[in-house]
Amino acid sequence: MNLERFLSRAVQSVPPSGIRKFFDIVSEMKDALSLGVGEPDFVTPWSIRDMGIYSIEEGHTHYTSNYGLLELRKEISNYLRRRFDLNYPNYREQILVTVGASEAIDIALRSIINPGDEVLIPEPSFVSYKPCTIFAGGVPVEVPTKSENDFKLRAEDIIPKITPRTKALILSYPNNPTGAIMTKEDLKELVDVLKDKDIIVISDEIYAELTYEGEHVSIANFPEMKDKTILINGFSKAFAMTGWRLGFVAANEVFIKAMAKVHQYIIMSAPTFSQYAAIEALRSGAAEVEKMREEYNRRRRYTVSRFNKMGLECFEPKGAFYVFPSIKSTGLSSEQFAEKLLYQQKVAVVPGTAFGSCGEGFIRCSYAYSIETIKEALDRIERFVINLKAPSQSQEIQKNSVVVEK
Amino acid sequence: MNIEVKVLELLEQNPKFSAEEIAIMLNEKKEEIEKIIKKLEEEKVIVKYHTIVNWEKTEKEVVEAIIEVKVTPQRGVGYDAIAKRIYKFPEVKAVYLLSGNYDLHVIVEGKTMKDIAHFVGSKLAPLEYVLSTATHFIMKKYKDAGVILEDGEKDDREVITP
Numbered sequence: 001m002n003l004e005r006f007l008s009r010a011v012q013s014v015p016p017s018g019i020r021k022f023f024d025i026v027s028e029m030k031d032a033l034s035l036g037v038g039e040p041d042f043v044t045p046w047s048i049r050d051m052g053i054y055s056i057e058e059g060h061t062h063y064t065s066n067y068g069l070l071e072l073r074k075e076i077s078n079y080l081r082r083r084f085d086l087n088y089p090n091y092r093e094q095i096l097v098t099v100g101a102s103e104a105i106d107i108a109l110r111s112i113i114n115p116g117d118e119v120l121i122p123e124p125s126f127v128s129y130k131p132c133t134i135f136a137g138g139v140p141v142e143v144p145t146k147s148e149n150d151f152k153l154r155a156e157d158i159i160p161k162i163t164p165r166t167k168a169l170i171l172s173y174p175n176n177p178t179g180a181i182m183t184k185e186d187l188k189e190l191v192d193v194l195k196d197k198d199i200i201v202i203s204d205e206i207y208a209e210l211t212y213e214g215e216h217v218s219i220a221n222f223p224e225m226k227d228k229t230i231l232i233n234g235f236s237k238a239f240a241m242t243g244w245r246l247g248f249v250a251a252n253e254v255f256i257k258a259m260a261k262v263h264q265y266i267i268m269s270a271p272t273f274s275q276y277a278a279i280e281a282l283r284s285g286a287a288e289v290e291k292m293r294e295e296y297n298r299r300r301r302y303t304v305s306r307f308n309k310m311g312l313e314c315f316e317p318k319g320a321f322y323v324f325p326s327i328k329s330t331g332l333s334s335e336q337f338a339e340k341l342l343y344q345q346k347v348a349v350v351p352g353t354a355f356g357s358c359g360e361g362f363i364r365c366s367y368a369y370s371i372e373t374i375k376e377a378l379d380r381i382e383r384f385v386i387n388l389k390a391p392s393q394s395q396e397i398q399k400n401s402v403v404v405e406k
Numbered sequence: 407m408n409i410e411v412k413v414l415e416l417l418e419q420n421p422k423f424s425a426e427e428i429a430i431m432l433n434e435k436k437e438e439i440e441k442i443i444k445k446l447e448e449e450k451v452i453v454k455y456h457t458i459v460n461w462e463k464t465e466k467e468v469v470e471a472i473i474e475v476k477v478t479p480q481r482g483v484g485y486d487a488i489a490k491r492i493y494k495f496p497e498v499k500a501v502y503l504l505s506g507n508y509d510l511h512v513i514v515e516g517k518t519m520k521d522i523a524h525f526v527g528s529k530l531a532p533l534e535y536v537l538s539t540a541t542h543f544i545m546k547k548y549k550d551a552g553v554i555l556e557d558g559e560k561d562d563r564e565v566i567t568p
Contacts, residue, residue: 023566036566043559127568176568298416298431305430348566371420371431 014131018354022338026348033377034348035365038176040240040321045288048239048281055276062272066264067256068097068248069275075282076248084208086220086231086250093253096260097270097278101206101234101247103263106132108202108230108249109168111258113138117167122153123356124324126176126204138167144358147326150315151180155189162193168200171219174207177355177364178324179300179317184217195224202230206247207320209238209289212297216319220250227252230259235274237320238289239281244274296321299367299374307365310382321368324352328361330388338363344387345380409434413442414451421455460555462547468515470499470544471522473530475510476537485509488535497525508540519543 004012019036026032043049067073070092077091088094098104105128109119113136121129122143133140143161145151158169171190173182182190194201201219208216220229234247249259300317307314307325314325327337334351341347352359367374409432416428425443429436446452461468477488485503492512493501500513512530516522522541531539547555 017568019566019568023564026565032565034565037563038567039563041561041563301433302427302430350566354568 010134010137014134017127019127019350022342022348022350025339025342029342029346032342032346032348033373033380035367035369035374035377036348036350037366037368038322039242039368040237040292041368041370042240042292044239044241044244044277045281045285047284047288048241048277051280052244052273052277055273060272060276064097064269064272064275066260066269067092067095068270069272069279072097072275072279072282073248075279076250079282080231080233080250084216084218084221086218088250090253094250094256096249096256096263097275098234098247098249098263099267099270100236100245101204101232102128103267104232104234104247104249104259105129105170105202105204106135107259107262107266108232108255109133109136109138110262111255112168112200112230114167116165118163118165120158120161120166120169120199122157122170122172124151124175124177124352124359124362125170125172125355127355129170129172139165141166142356142358144356145178145180146358147315147362151175151178151324152182152186153190155193158190159193162197162199166197166199168202169194170202170204172204174205174211174216174317174319176207176320177322177350177352177359179320179322181211181213181317181319182217182219183214184221187217187219187222191219191222191225194228195222200228200230201225202232204232206232206234207237208233210293210296210321211319212293212300213318230255235278235281238292239278239285240292241274241277241281244271244277246270246274246278296367299369299371302371303365303367303374303378306378306382310378310385312381312385321366323365323367324362325365326362330385332388334360334363341381341384345384347377347380347384349381410442410446410451413439414446417443417452417455456551458551458553460547462555467517469517469519469522470513470515471519471526472542472544473512473514473526474508474540474542475512475530476508476539477510478535478537479509480535488533491533492530495525495529497522497529 026034073091073095076095077088080086080088109132115137117138118141119133119138120143121140122145130140141161143157145153145157173180203219205218218231220226220231230249230251232249235241235244303323304314304316307323311329312325312327314323317323330337334353338349338351350364352362352364412432413428416423425439426436429439479485480487489501489510492498497514497516498512499515502511504511514522514525526539526541549555
């Protein structure tokens, strides 16, 4: 019996993840090195883990308020003001604790999308935005960003994509997979386009803490945009807490109330021990975050420099923990490059196309690994690139040797 | 943070980093890093490049003990003279002056427990100005020089994630 005909059109229309194929090959391969991971290599700092354990010992094993522990929401409000100059003082009604930033993306879209509403999604970008838009009944509109702009979103990129049906824009900076960031000036250009339009910005700032040059700026820092912005952040990347599944949304009361409605019926409340651990993260985690950021920064400089040296041109990413080098000079497609690299040198990277069609010609490499692992993986990639070029190079050597003989 | 401190932190983490690698990681010139390292070595800020070994995993038999030593400080030189007499012995790995119940914290290494007992009984305890000693053999090292020695917390991440 064909059971697939029972599946919803929305689910059927979403293609399987572009990452899956490589995942299956790498999992089978022994001694393969992966630069394909989208989460920190650090284990959650001990004091945060300890607080999670303690909360369980204390018997905090029940649901919390739908919105999340009041104490945690208060800490989030303080943190946003202290760290990013973002004011959400009414933390009872302006902040909602979610199951990771992932849930926040989903409920934000579900709370505002009517069937047929268009959502602008700059690409390359994290893989969830498009499917979540489709599941919410919306229509994803791809907005390609360009390598010559360091993958920043420009006003000229979005203007032609705006229609009367445009409901929302998803902003995701610092960006996964490119590592691009948006400075205040970059954002200003967008604000000028958006301020008079009925377009909601869903700003996914999960990598905000991992900004290596200057301070992170949010579009919600612009007073004319604050009420129209749904700000998403979480604990996964900055505090190395991916497995705890904890994120949050900060927005105007109207949006939070709507999202809380969805959240309370599908989730009830975010995991309680994670919430207690998160309180500790916000109260005492700053030094650990700083240490990890410094470490990522060193790896970032090393990785970028190595790619440029081996002839895979790589713009300097200023956030997150990814580099996005161009592999166009090899003449291979992103998929071919990733696959050959995996089979020949046993290094896994993610083809840029997994993050949108404009990622063609690029690969994503994560530097959330020890410097020793990064070094070894880059040595292998370098060997791979040299082997690709080998035929033409050996010809050059022959020519040179002729010259020498003369 | 001062660039010298950053170089030292990296070398403490891994003395095998080359000057060039450090330069890239810290966004400095290679020549500058070489100069800094040379200076730090000359000034004995970098005392020695040391490898942390988990001897338990090897065939070599090593025993270590911590010895609490109570001493009488001497006029004019305080504890320094007696500390010097102790740290000159090659068996002694470390000597610290402490506040609290005893004065000198001495770490001694030997092949067997008998070796150490012999050292304490024949060399350390009879020293002039040493009032008493208490020897504690180290049974197991969990963490040394900031490094956890057990094989814990492996990378258990999925190999590729978005």
